[in-house]
Amino acid sequence: MAGPQKSMSVSEAAALCGVGRTTVGYWIRSKKLHASRVGRNYTIPVEDLLFFLKTSGQEIPAELLAESCNGPIFKSYQNCWQYWNGSDHGQRCHGCIAFKNQLQACFTVKDSGLLGCSDCHTCRYYIETFLHRIQFVHQIELPAAVFKDLYLWGGNSSCAEICSVQQNELVGMGIERIVHADSLPKVIEAIRKLALGAPQVKEDCIIWIKNDRESPKKIRVSVYLLREPANALLVLGVPLIFK
Template identity: 20%
Template sequence: MEKTLFSTTEVAGWLGVFHTTARRWIERGKIKGIRVGRNYKVPVEEAIRVLNYYKVPLPGPLKSYELKKTGQVNGLSFYKGGSNSILQKLLLVEEIEDPAFACRQDAILGANQAFCRLLGYSQVDMIGLDVGKVLDKTTKSKLIEFAQERQTNPGKGAADYEGCLKGKENTTKKARITIGSLDCIKGVFLLVIRN
């Protein structure tokens, strides 16, 4: 469940002030807060309003809440409930049993749990990660060649390569990698690892 109330200490830390200052602001009505026992909690929307007012970049939990509220994921707009949304197409990766991820150019758009376990990352860590962090230089250059070839010949099928994967702890693993383009999303490629 997503967190919707934040302590005065958290809000004060984001603003760069003492928690007593944030508490005083709540008591004076500058910030809307909810009294919980002897302490105050700040609702997520109020925390976003205050941080935006002081032009402070939103921290992770607030940024994800704001993006969900505006209907965006990683800066990509999608239609909630639309059958052809980008988000739904990227969820295709979750349906694959083998380790797999989807990427556009140099950035990973999404990876399934099997791929994350294989390399020691969490799924959240994988989003937006540079492809060079999980593929060695040779394999990454093969991916780039494949991408360029698919731009000129979009009808071609998938290709198999032997390559090395790089784990979070600087470990390397040899793997057979199948690379294919997703016709439904231009410029997005799906990589499936077969050990």
């Protein structure tokens, strides 16, 4: 390829992978490879072709390897109703609050009672589209979580422990359920600074965390703006223990 491509046709994908157009068509029809329909033709995002080849154990062409040299390979973002389109699950999507409000991160409204599904942490769509992007938090020993637009995308077991919740409950949880009311203005101000270009919130940021089982906990946090997921934030916490 002459330069970085964001998408390609079925014919281009077939030629690149050394297979026939019917094979690529089968990958698409069987929902193994994501593609968007444009008129009578399909357009395949390069990142989705990369993800499919990698996860199915197939050889990745040298031309595509150049596309993935900057980091791990993820599927492109799809809205949940696009992901489930054509499946039995997808028949419920048009009555769902995520579809009606065109939400990208449907799991952030799981507590509304209006979401067309449940158990977001085990949902195939959440796992393939979002969880893969934040798996790194489970390699961090400190309490760590990723959040965007004031909702958590997930966190590690240390984060769940300090918040006194089950780890799966962190998925889609609003920060107002975690951060004490006295500390919310400070957190929102930190998010505003990051949005304006500050590289991080330094470790002298101290906030109070809610805890239903005990009194609120005081922690020192650092917050970092992530490149991927775009505009998401990584927060690391260190509990402050006073004797």
